[in-house]
Amino acid sequence: MAKIRSRSFWSKFQARWMQSRSLVCVGLDSDYSSLPSFLKTGANPIWDFNRAIIDATEAYTCCYKPNLAFYLKDGLRGLEALKQTVDHIPDEIPVILDCKVGDIGNTMAAYVSAFFEELGVDAITFNPLMGSDVAAPILKDERNFGFALALTSNPSAEDFLQQDGLSSRISRWLEQYPKEQIGAVVGATQSAKLESMRKQLQGRILLIPGVGAQGGDLQAVMNYAIDSPETPNILINSSRGIIFKDSGRSFADTAGEEAKILRDQILALIPNP
Amino acid sequence: MAKIRSRSFWSKFQARWMQSRSLVCVGLDSDYSSLPSFLKTGANPIWDFNRAIIDATEAYTCCYKPNLAFYLKDGLRGLEALKQTVDHIPDEIPVILDCKVGDIGNTMAAYVSAFFEELGVDAITFNPLMGSDVAAPILKDERNFGFALALTSNPSAEDFLQQDGLSSRISRWLEQYPKEQIGAVVGATQSAKLESMRKQLQGRILLIPGVGAQGGDLQAVMNYAIDSPETPNILINSSRGIIFKDSGRSFADTAGEEAKILRDQILALIPNP
Numbered sequence: 001m002a003k004i005r006s007r008s009f010w011s012k013f014q015a016r017w018m019q020s021r022s023l024v025c026v027g028l029d030s031d032y033s034s035l036p037s038f039l040k041t042g043a044n045p046i047w048d049f050n051r052a053i054i055d056a057t058e059a060y061t062c063c064y065k066p067n068l069a070f071y072l073k074d075g076l077r078g079l080e081a082l083k084q085t086v087d088h089i090p091d092e093i094p095v096i097l098d099c100k101v102g103d104i105g106n107t108m109a110a111y112v113s114a115f116f117e118e119l120g121v122d123a124i125t126f127n128p129l130m131g132s133d134v135a136a137p138i139l140k141d142e143r144n145f146g147f148a149l150a151l152t153s154n155p156s157a158e159d160f161l162q163q164d165g166l167s168s169r170i171s172r173w174l175e176q177y178p179k180e181q182i183g184a185v186v187g188a189t190q191s192a193k194l195e196s197m198r199k200q201l202q203g204r205i206l207l208i209p210g211v212g213a214q215g216g217d218l219q220a221v222m223n224y225a226i227d228s229p230e231t232p233n234i235l236i237n238s239s240r241g242i243i244f245k246d247s248g249r250s251f252a253d254t255a256g257e258e259a260k261i262l263r264d265q266i267l268a269l270i271p272n273p
Numbered sequence: 274m275a276k277i278r279s280r281s282f283w284s285k286f287q288a289r290w291m292q293s294r295s296l297v298c299v300g301l302d303s304d305y306s307s308l309p310s311f312l313k314t315g316a317n318p319i320w321d322f323n324r325a326i327i328d329a330t331e332a333y334t335c336c337y338k339p340n341l342a343f344y345l346k347d348g349l350r351g352l353e354a355l356k357q358t359v360d361h362i363p364d365e366i367p368v369i370l371d372c373k374v375g376d377i378g379n380t381m382a383a384y385v386s387a388f389f390e391e392l393g394v395d396a397i398t399f400n401p402l403m404g405s406d407v408a409a410p411i412l413k414d415e416r417n418f419g420f421a422l423a424l425t426s427n428p429s430a431e432d433f434l435q436q437d438g439l440s441s442r443i444s445r446w447l448e449q450y451p452k453e454q455i456g457a458v459v460g461a462t463q464s465a466k467l468e469s470m471r472k473q474l475q476g477r478i479l480l481i482p483g484v485g486a487q488g489g490d491l492q493a494v495m496n497y498a499i500d501s502p503e504t505p506n507i508l509i510n511s512s513r514g515i516i517f518k519d520s521g522r523s524f525a526d527t528a529g530e531e532a533k534i535l536r537d538q539i540l541a542l543i544p545n546p
C-alpha cells in the first residue's frame with residue numbers, strides 16, 4: 001500500500017518551513033558502497049542507514065530527497081529500502097524523489113504512477129528536454145509537484161544548458177505552469193545567474209544542489225535566490241556533507257549535528273524583513 | 274547474479290543484423306493495465322507476458338527494448354519481471370533499457386552500475402541535457418552503449434529540441450564519442466530532418482521510435498535514415514503495434530506475426546546495393 005497523501009507538496013512545504021524554520025533538503029544519496037561498514041552485515045543496509053539518518057536529522061530537515069539511482073543500484077533490496085524509507089519519513093516532511101525522468105505520454109504517466117501513487121512521494125525532479133508533454137502527466141493530480149532541471153551546477157552544463165539561452169528558455173517555459181505544482185532545480189555554483197532566474201521565477205520553489213561538495217557559496221545563494229525573508233521558497237540540498245560526514249558508529253548523530261548546523265547557517269543568512 | 278555480458282552491444286548488434294536480417298526493435302512497454310486479462314491472475318503477469326512475447330517474436334527481432342517506467346509502476350514485482358525478462362532474452366539478441374536517464378558524477382555511475390552490471394542490459398537510452406558528464410560513466414566499459422536523445426517525435430519537441438538548433442548541437446556533440454559506444458534516438462515523424470541527421474551521424478546506430486502509433490512513415494525512414502544497404506545502422510522500434518495488437522489468448526502468436534511483417538516490410542524497403 002502506498003502512503004496516503006492527504007495534502008499537496010506545496011502546502012506541506014510551506015507548513016514545514018513555518019514549523020521547522022529549516023530550508024535544508026537532506027539528500028538521501030545512500031550508496032551502498034559508502035555506508036558504514038558495520039551496517040553491511042544486516043539484511044537491508046540502506047534501509048538501516050536511512051532509518052537512523054532520518055531519526056537523527058528530521059528535526060532540522062525541511063524535505064528529504066532520496067536519489068533513485070542508488071536504490072536501483074542495490075537491486076530489489078534497494079527498491080524495498082526506498083519504499084521503507086518513504087514510509088518511515090514523518091507525514092509532515094515532504095519527500096522529493098530525485099529521478100530526473102523526462103518522457104512522454106503513457107511512459108511518463110507510468111513514472112508518475114510509480115512514484116506518486118505506488119511509492120508515495122510528494123514531488124519529483126524531471127528533465128524538460130522533451131517539452132510540455134513531460135510536465136502534463138505530473139499536473140494531472142494537483143497534489144503532485146515537479147522540479148524542472150533549469151540550470152545545473154556540473155562542469156558540462158556548458159555543453160547545452162549554458163548555450164543559446166537554453167536555461168532562460170526553460171525558465172520562461174515553466175511560467176505557464178501553476179507555481180503550486182512546478183518549481184526548478186538551479187545549481188548553486190551559478191550564483192551569477194541565480195539572481196536573474198529568481199526574478200523570472202518569483203513565487204516558485206527553487207531546489208538548489210551544489211552547496212558544499214560542489215563548491216556553491218551559501219552566502220551568494222541567500223543573497224540572490226530567496227523570494228522574500230518570510231517566504232524564501234528555496235530548498236538547499238546537502239547529501240554527502242550530511243549523511244556521509246562520519247563513517248563510524250556515530251554516523252547518525254553526526255548527520256543530525258551537520259543538518260542542524262546547516263539549518264542554522266541558512267537561518268542566520270536570511271535578511272531581516 | 275547479473276547475466277554475463279561477453280560482448281559489446283556494438284558487436285552483438287552487427288552480428289544480430291547479419292544473422293536475423295531484422296532491424297526491428299521490439300519495445301517491451303509491458304504496462305500491467307494493458308495486459309490480456311486472463312494473465313492477470315498469475316503471480317507475475319508482466320513476466321508471464323514478456324516470456325510469451327519474446328518466445329514468439331525472437332526470430333524476427335534485432336533488439337528488445339524494455340521501458341523502465343512500466344516495470345517501476347508495478348513495484349517490486351515489476352522490477353523482478355524486468356530482471357527475469359533480461360535474463361530470458363537469448364544472449365545473441367541485444368537488450369536496450371529505455372530509461373532516458375541523465376545525471377552526473379556518482380549518480381550517473383550508480384545508474385550505469387544498476388543497468389549494465391546489476392540488471393545486465395547491453396545499452397541504455399539517455400538524456401544529454403546535462404552534457405558530457407552524463408556520457409562519461411557509460412563510456413567507462415567499452416561493452417556499454419548509450420543512445421542519446423537527439424530529436425524526438427512528440428508534439429512538444431518544439432519547446433526545446435526543435436528550437437535554436439538544439440538537435441543539431443546534440444548531434445555535433447556526440448561526434449566526439451566512438452560510434453561503437455554512442456548512438457542517437459531520432460523520431461520517425463521528423464523525416465525531413467532524418468536525412469541531415471544521418472549525414473552528420475554517419476556510421477552510428479540510430480534508434481527510431483514513432484513508426485506506426487506516432488504516425489512516422491516507414492518509407493521515408495528507409496529513404497533517409499539508413500547508413501548503407503549492407504550496414505543500415507538503424508533500429509526501428511515498435512511497441513504497442515506488436516505487443517498489444519491482440520489482447521486475447523493468441524496475443525503472443527499475433528505479436529510474432531506482427532514482428533515478422535515489420536521485419537519483412539523493412540527488408541523490402543532496403544535499396545539494392
